[in-house]
Amino acid sequence: MKKILLVEDDPNLGMLLQDYLQLKGKFDVTLCKDGEEGLKAFTKGQYDICILDVMMPKKDGFTLAKEIRKVNINIPIIFATAKAMMEDKTEAFNLGGDDYITKPFRIEELLLRIQALLKRVSDSDKRADEQQTKFKVGKYLFDYTAQLITDGKRQQKVSTKEAELLRLLCLKKNEVLTREEALISIWHDDNYFNGRSMDVFLSKLRKYLKEDSGVEIINVHGRGYKLLVS
Numbered sequence: 001m002k003k004i005l006l007v008e009d010d011p012n013l014g015m016l017l018q019d020y021l022q023l024k025g026k027f028d029v030t031l032c033k034d035g036e037e038g039l040k041a042f043t044k045g046q047y048d049i050c051i052l053d054v055m056m057p058k059k060d061g062f063t064l065a066k067e068i069r070k071v072n073i074n075i076p077i078i079f080a081t082a083k084a085m086m087e088d089k090t091e092a093f094n095l096g097g098d099d100y101i102t103k104p105f106r107i108e109e110l111l112l113r114i115q116a117l118l119k120r121v122s123d124s125d126k127r128a129d130e131q132q133t134k135f136k137v138g139k140y141l142f143d144y145t146a147q148l149i150t151d152g153k154r155q156q157k158v159s160t161k162e163a164e165l166l167r168l169l170c171l172k173k174n175e176v177l178t179r180e181e182a183l184i185s186i187w188h189d190d191n192y193f194n195g196r197s198m199d200v201f202l203s204k205l206r207k208y209l210k211e212d213s214g215v216e217i218i219n220v221h222g223r224g225y226k227l228l229v230s
Helices: 011-023 035-044 061-071 086-094 107-131 160-171 179-186 192-208
Strands: 003-007 028-032 049-053 077-081 099-102 134-137 140-143 148-150 155-157 176-178 215-220 224-229
Touching: 003 011, 003 035, 011 028, 011 107, 028 035, 035 049, 035 061, 049 061, 049 107, 061 077, 061 086, 077 107, 086 099, 099 107, 134 160, 140 160, 160 179, 160 192, 160 224, 176 179, 179 192, 179 224, 192 215
Parallel strands: 003 028, 003 049, 049 077, 077 099
Antiparallel strands: 134 140, 140 148, 148 155, 176 224, 215 224
């Protein structure tokens, strides 16, 4: 469940937004009534997106955004305000805001903007994962490009298919990698014979990683495989 920090000084609007986003968007929403309370909540919690009113007592939304950006430069920020001047919008984006919605607005529109921003972040994270070539797996370092598994003392050269399979497992560490996903990604066909080949490569990978008891590749019945790293 994605977590939202909502900072809104109008208690009626704040509670309405909180209830709607929790019910319709299935988000976990923390509501704060002013900028100072919002900053305290942000420093204590972990959030996926912030929605900040601009005109607030104690600390306005622009000032709060500056404080948030000192801690986290990547978290999406949406400003919600009755101020519609171009200067205000310019300042909002110059402060690192990702979106700006003018009151009064439809709650459904706010939900769509939240979903769009979170999808953009998710897609960006996915692209970063796809470019990753080095992985820490327990006591091992796996270099996908060099096709090497090392533990500081020894190194194991792996085949191209073994490297591709281990990389997929690393990208989904502690999550299920489905059998079909692995076969289509590496062999481009999930037929029986490719499946048998993959089983052989998995057995070899288990041998390469067997010296670390905290690392295990397990079968998930009826679904696929999981690289467990404790």
